[in-house]
Amino acid sequence: MDLFFLGTGAGVPAKLRNVTSIALKLLEERGEVWLFDCGEATQHQILHTGIRPRRIEKVFITHLHGDHLYGLPGLLASRSFQGGTSKVTVYGPKGLKEYLRVTLDVCKTYLKYPLEVVEIEEGKVFEDGQFTVEARLLEHGIPSYGYRIMEKDRPGTLLADKLKEAGVKPGPIYKKIKDGEEVVLDNGQILNPADFLGPAQKGRTVAILGDTRQCENAGLLAADADLLVHEATFAGGEEHLAHEYYHSTTIQAASTAKEAGAAKLCLTHISSRYDRNDWKTLEQEAMTVFSETIMAEDFMEIHVPFKGDKEE
Amino acid sequence: MDLFFLGTGAGVPAKLRNVTSIALKLLEERGEVWLFDCGEATQHQILHTGIRPRRIEKVFITHLHGDHLYGLPGLLASRSFQGGTSKVTVYGPKGLKEYLRVTLDVCKTYLKYPLEVVEIEEGKVFEDGQFTVEARLLEHGIPSYGYRIMEKDRPGTLLADKLKEAGVKPGPIYKKIKDGEEVVLDNGQILNPADFLGPAQKGRTVAILGDTRQCENAGLLAADADLLVHEATFAGGEEHLAHEYYHSTTIQAASTAKEAGAAKLCLTHISSRYDRNDWKTLEQEAMTVFSETIMAEDFMEIHVPFKGDKEE
Numbered sequence: 001m002d003l004f005f006l007g008t009g010a011g012v013p014a015k016l017r018n019v020t021s022i023a024l025k026l027l028e029e030r031g032e033v034w035l036f037d038c039g040e041a042t043q044h045q046i047l048h049t050g051i052r053p054r055r056i057e058k059v060f061i062t063h064l065h066g067d068h069l070y071g072l073p074g075l076l077a078s079r080s081f082q083g084g085t086s087k088v089t090v091y092g093p094k095g096l097k098e099y100l101r102v103t104l105d106v107c108k109t110y111l112k113y114p115l116e117v118v119e120i121e122e123g124k125v126f127e128d129g130q131f132t133v134e135a136r137l138l139e140h141g142i143p144s145y146g147y148r149i150m151e152k153d154r155p156g157t158l159l160a161d162k163l164k165e166a167g168v169k170p171g172p173i174y175k176k177i178k179d180g181e182e183v184v185l186d187n188g189q190i191l192n193p194a195d196f197l198g199p200a201q202k203g204r205t206v207a208i209l210g211d212t213r214q215c216e217n218a219g220l221l222a223a224d225a226d227l228l229v230h231e232a233t234f235a236g237g238e239e240h241l242a243h244e245y246y247h248s249t250t251i252q253a254a255s256t257a258k259e260a261g262a263a264k265l266c267l268t269h270i271s272s273r274y275d276r277n278d279w280k281t282l283e284q285e286a287m288t289v290f291s292e293t294i295m296a297e298d299f300m301e302i303h304v305p306f307k308g309d310k311e312e
Numbered sequence: 313m314d315l316f317f318l319g320t321g322a323g324v325p326a327k328l329r330n331v332t333s334i335a336l337k338l339l340e341e342r343g344e345v346w347l348f349d350c351g352e353a354t355q356h357q358i359l360h361t362g363i364r365p366r367r368i369e370k371v372f373i374t375h376l377h378g379d380h381l382y383g384l385p386g387l388l389a390s391r392s393f394q395g396g397t398s399k400v401t402v403y404g405p406k407g408l409k410e411y412l413r414v415t416l417d418v419c420k421t422y423l424k425y426p427l428e429v430v431e432i433e434e435g436k437v438f439e440d441g442q443f444t445v446e447a448r449l450l451e452h453g454i455p456s457y458g459y460r461i462m463e464k465d466r467p468g469t470l471l472a473d474k475l476k477e478a479g480v481k482p483g484p485i486y487k488k489i490k491d492g493e494e495v496v497l498d499n500g501q502i503l504n505p506a507d508f509l510g511p512a513q514k515g516r517t518v519a520i521l522g523d524t525r526q527c528e529n530a531g532l533l534a535a536d537a538d539l540l541v542h543e544a545t546f547a548g549g550e551e552h553l554a555h556e557y558y559h560s561t562t563i564q565a566a567s568t569a570k571e572a573g574a575a576k577l578c579l580t581h582i583s584s585r586y587d588r589n590d591w592k593t594l595e596q597e598a599m600t601v602f603s604e605t606i607m608a609e610d611f612m613e614i615h616v617p618f619k620g621d622k623e624e
């Protein structure tokens with residue numbers, strides 16, 4: 001599980017930071033990439049990476065501002081042009097369906113794969129055997145969601161040697177134990193799966209938030225997360241500006257991460273008023289509140305390790 | 313009058329050629345830039361040029377395929393964000409109004425300048441004292457227009473010395489002569505403006521075509537033009553493919569330029585199937601038919617000189 005930042009700027013594209021898009025690479029986990037937001041020229045950024053558009057099977061839009069959305073029709077069209085055939089599901093606020101219908105219809109774009117558009121509300125927006133994704137509304141000028149991506153715990157590895165010692169030969173019973181089922185042997189002996197499995201691996205949690213003022217729901221989404229991705233459009237001290245434009249400062253993002261008990265904070269959506277020389281200062285002021293802070297840059301990748309694993 | 317190529321590729325963005333956009337720089341003539349098509353990331357390309365978005369006052373869309381259109385909402389939004397206040401007029405095929413209405417409304421983009429959208433038909437789409445723009449339908453899968461931009465002839469410079477010799481003192485009469493009006497002096501003498509003006513300067517004509525098969529209207533638009541910009545999606549020999557996908561080959565573009573009596577041909581909309589090593593070959597095969605051919609590249613600028621002026 002890795003997060004790859006395709007665009008980390010705010011509002012308008014700049015030379016060093018494109019508008020927002022973040023790829024959650026779940027290649028080992030499920031051979032897929034999930035995209036969070038898709039500002040204009042996201043597909044252009046992807047050209048300079050190893051990400052293959054056909055791997056993108058889910059797109060989560062936080063809110064419908066153009067700098068988070070205008071790259072979506074082009075990305076979907078190019079994915080089809082380049083031979084993508086697997087289904088894509090796009091999640092986002094109400095209005096997304098009309099936007100995609102018109103942008104694809106007016107241009108007579110026919111996708112060679114099924115496209116599902118899900119207009120979300122707060123709550124669970126996706127769940128399967130591996131992951132749950134929940135959404136909560138943040139505080140922005142228009143409905144803006146944060147997403148909490150929760151990996152389910154993985155059962156421990158099967159202790160085959162221990163089963164053999166107990167006189168159980170390899171076969172269907174092994175699979176049942178691995179799946180956590182209790183097994184009754186022909187001789188009446190009961191096998192408790194907990195006795196034959198290593199420690200379960202706790203799933204990871206990542207919170208990726210849309211544009212927002214500092215707010216309670218941001219904290220709930222980030223609670224105990226392994227990684228929180230939070231906007232920091234403004235520098236500390238600009239709380240008044242941040243409030244006026246429905247954004248956050250570095251300090252506010254850091255205090256949300258701290259109060260929520262997140263393990264790590266990544267700042268993004270950096271205004272172009274700050275140039276390359278300011279970035280370190282912005283990062284450091286956030287670190288005074290929450291030491292495990294890093295500022296995103298375009299083309300930066302962050303690995304999200306399992307708890308207990310060494311970070312790369 | 314200069315043509316600046318912001319994107320010269322076909323269908324999907326590639327590393328070396330972005331999707332279509334061409335800027336007609338009329339800075340000396342009227343302090344404006346006119347854009348022809350606006351594929352995704354046109355505003356990103358502009359970041360690397362001296363073009364100021366606030367100077368863009370007209371946008372002509374040839375057809376509504378995404379690779380010619382998807383950069384328009386972002387460009388318009390950023391122009392507003394960056395303080396552009398003068399009116400913008402966008403011309404293009406039917407469907408453009410709905411596209412812009414939805415893409416700007418869904419994203420709650422409020423432009424700080426007036427935006428006029430003109431859905432065009434064949435014929436004259438714009439005229440003022442300096443320029444006339446005419447459109448004709450080409451042959452593509454959907455309605456695709458070519459534009460013929462005609463600069464009006466400029467009257468010759470006033471020969472003030474000659475007027476003084478004739479005993480006419482500087483004053484309102486000079487202005488009338490300059491404007492080509494006949495003047496009757498108090499003494500009954502008639503001044504023919506032609507006698508007091510240098511040679512008129514012939515206006516220039518540029519034809520910029522949307523995607524098309526080789527067709528009659530392409531030739532009419534290009535008739536005696538100083539410069540024809542024509543798509544060449546495919547190499548010579550691929551006429552069958554070009555026909556199937558409603559595009560042209562290098563050879564077809566060159567023969568249109570030749571038959572139309574154009575002074576110069578610029579090939580663009582080059583498929584990404586051709587890499588950097590192929591470009592010279594494509595250009596040269598067109599030159600066997602029409603020697604004054606040049607292949608466009610991203611960030612290339614072409615000056616359009618007055619007839620009789622030396623080319624730069």
Ligand SMILES: [Zn+2]
Pocket residue numbers: 063065140211
């Ligand atoms: Zn926003």
Ligand SMILES: [Zn+2]
Pocket residue numbers: 375377452523
């Ligand atoms: Zn086309």
